[in-house]
Amino acid sequence: MSQGYHTNAKTNLHSREIIQQSSLTNAALSKRFAINEKTVSK
Numbered sequence: 001m002s003q004g005y006h007t008n009a010k011t012n013l014h015s016r017e018i019i020q021q022s023s024l025t026n027a028a029l030s031k032r033f034a035i036n037e038k039t040v041s042k
Contacts, residue, residue, distance in 0.1 A: 010035045 003013060011019070011033065019029055019040055026040045033040075 010039065 005012065015033055019033070022029055024032070026037045029035075029040045030037045
């Protein structure tokens with residue numbers, strides 16, 4: 001089944017899984033994925 005994403009979405013299921021399993025700081029992850037630190041915290 002295909003996942004629908006908002007047109008402005010910066011993350012997908014794969015990138016969110018990487019973020020959740022990462023031991024990097026929120027700041028490092030936000031730079032890596034070019035997203036806001038608040039988005040990483042979610």
